[in-house]
Amino acid sequence: MKRAGIVAWNTFREAVRDRVLYNLVFFALLMIAAALLVGQISIGIEQIVIVTLGLSAISLIGILMAVFIGVGLVSKEMEKRTLYALLAKPVRRWEFLLGKFAGLALTLAVNTAAMATGLAGAMWLVQGSLRAEDAAVLVAVYFILLKLAIVVSLALLFSCFTTPLLSTLFTAGLYVAGVFAPEIRAIGKVTGNAALDAVAMGFSYLLPNFDNFNVIAAAAHRRAIPGMLVAQNTLYAAVYCAIALTGATMIFSRRNLK
Amino acid sequence: MTAARRNANNTPMTGPAIETEGLTKDYTTGFWLAKKKRSLDNLTMQVERGEVFGFLGPNGAGKTTTIKLLMGLTFPSAGTARILGRPVSDVGMHNEIGYLPEQPYFYDYLTACELLDYFARFHGYGAAERRERVERMLKKVGLETAGKIQLRKYSKGMLQRVGVAQAILHDPQVVILDEPMSGLDPLGRREVRDIILELKRAGRTVLFSTHILGDAEMLCDRVGVIAGGKLRGVGAPKEIVGVQSHGMEILFEPGSGAGAAGILEKAVRMGERYRIEVAEGELYGAIEQLRAAGAKILSVVQVRQTLEDYFLELIGAEQARTSAVEVGEK
Known part of the structure; x- marks a missing residue:
């Protein structure tokens, strides 16, 4: 486990050195512009607009990073053959994968935390203060992080057996399908076809159900988010990541490095 | 164990x-x-x-x-x-x-x-x-x-x-x-x-x-x-490379004495100098012949197989170009 931590720290260092966190500048500019504009265009609902815009931006930027960096975590190491010298050290392949996952998760966590701080600043600017009900925004940010962890685990899984392009398509496709998991589940009911209903139900349960992680509207309207949902989503994300990482390990442990 | x-x-x-x-x-x-x-x-x-x-x-x-x-x-x-x-x-x-x-x-x-x-x-x-x-x-x-x-x-x-x-x-x-x-x-x-x-x-x-x-x-x-x-x-x-001798190599500058033309026919020209390879048993005879022809002997060395010779002998020039052996379809 210690060796996975060493890999994770280096993965984080790589992201920092490759200036991945520069996206924060874009987010900061977006938040400043939004804070200045909403006061003029949305009388009475400034807070709702700024929270919705901010959380959506945090989610979108995070997803883009998780997909595009995630699919390169393993493939880039194999393509550049940096992995050869590393695996010649006493590092097991699962430790390498876990380290890569943890490193990108740490990068995304730091990135998301910085963006959340920016959002809090924008909210403070618009409202003049931060209130206890605004804690719902923190829960929404936490859910975004859980969602990103699942996306990273999927990207890592695909990158263990296919090309970066296909990994990107598969991960992005699964993400979009996961956002619409409830709609997919309802297809059978709408058509009234029992066979289609069974297939749609089965498929929707395999997909990561990202709909449950979307509480942006609730946070924007300062509605309290149930503690049970927090526990459920945490457990769901942990189990989904564990399954995806186990699959990735099983594939990668048998893979020949050419 | x-x-x-x-x-x-x-x-x-x-x-x-x-x-x-x-x-x-x-x-x-x-x-x-x-x-x-x-x-x-x-x-x-x-x-x-x-x-x-x-x-x-x-x-x-x-x-x-x-x-x-x-x-x-x-x-x-x-x-x-x-x-x-x-x-x-x-x-x-x-x-x-x-x-x-x-x-x-x-x-x-x-x-x-x-x-x-x-x-x-x-x-x-x-x-x-x-x-x-x-x-x-x-x-x-x-x-x-x-x-x-x-x-x-x-x-x-x-x-x-x-x-x-x-x-x-x-x-x-x-x-x-x-x-x-x-x-x-x-x-x-x-x-x-x-x-x-x-x-x-x-x-x-x-x-x-x-x-x-x-x-x-x-x-x-x-x-x-x-x-x-x-x-x-x-x-x-x-x-x-060190055991098997492949003969002797004599490096010389040609003279104009008797039999010079005959020797030069067997030798390989290297600029102003000539090189001739003979079996070990024929070495002294060849040296006498060169002296009689007025040649100046520059060096006499044993010809041994190099690692490169061994390498090429083992794999052959054709095989050296082969990268892998095809073993047919599944």
């Missing part, structure tokens, strides 16, 4: 350092992955503890495939391999092995110091020991002044030096180097040769692949020649 002694890392202290038995590697190719190409065919060999073993062969002969199998980077289609008595699948054994990949490439956002420190962490060294080892290794490979420069600014030769440094950073019992002289200038090659000799003096086992025969002849206790995925021969370079 029954009677063999073991050290603290559960590594047997006796037996060969590296042994393979029937090691075979097939790769699938083609769109449907229906075709198989055999990169390594039934390799059985042993590298003894403390010896420097040269793995010779043309490009695509199977040298790198063998090394990757030994390092657990690829998995054998058949056969077994053991290092220090332990199966190559045992990752814990990597504490005892150093490895330089062919044409190494490392994280280019790191400096050499950071890279070596990163690798040293996997061996469990504390901060002070890591710093000391990193400094010592950089000095050993001649990079002590470039340690703080990012690797993306390094030349190929400098990367090769970093590769050698990371391979021996943890003082391993067995060092496996894939084309260690590749990309190095004459000074760098000499430094790597010195490192290999130093490892040998320290009782370490070194297996290195090369197609530069001079290096193998100079460094190796034994060499193995591989071509077309098959081991063609194993032996000590001295046994190969």
